Amino acid sequence: MLQAAQERDAQARPFEQSIKRFGATVMADPALLERLDAAPDKESFIRLYRDLAASNGIHFSRDELLVAVQEQKQGRNWVIPKAVLRMIAERF
Numbered sequence: 738m739l740q741a742a743q744e745r746d747a748q749a750r751p752f753e754q755s756i757k758r759f760g761a762t763v764m765a766d767p768a769l770l771e772r773l774d775a776a777p778d779k780e781s782f783i784r785l786y787r788d789l790a791a792s793n794g795i796h797f798s799r800d801e802l803l804v805a806v807q808e809q810k811q812g813r814n815w816v817i818p819k820a821v822l823r824m825i826a827e828r829f
Contacts, residue, residue: 752801759786762790772789783803
């Protein structure tokens with residue numbers, strides 16, 4: 738039953754897979770983490786996060802990223818790595 742729910746969510750919300758995939762890319766590259774940490778504010782962080790993802794062939798909208806952030810703040814749908822979430826918490 739849990740497997741069916743996860744498959745349903747993956748089909749209904751494909752952007753989560755993209756955000757999760759980019760999160761794994763960020764965690765594997767300390768230089769990306771440093772660049773993100775240098776973003777001074779919320780809008781700069783969002784723009785940089787999306788631009789870096791796009792440069793890695795991964796695409797999601799600003800609104801999709803904000804949905805993932807909001808849900809994660811509420812303790813659901815953990816798709817953003819904790820290190821990135823800490824950076825978000827400082828800016829959002």
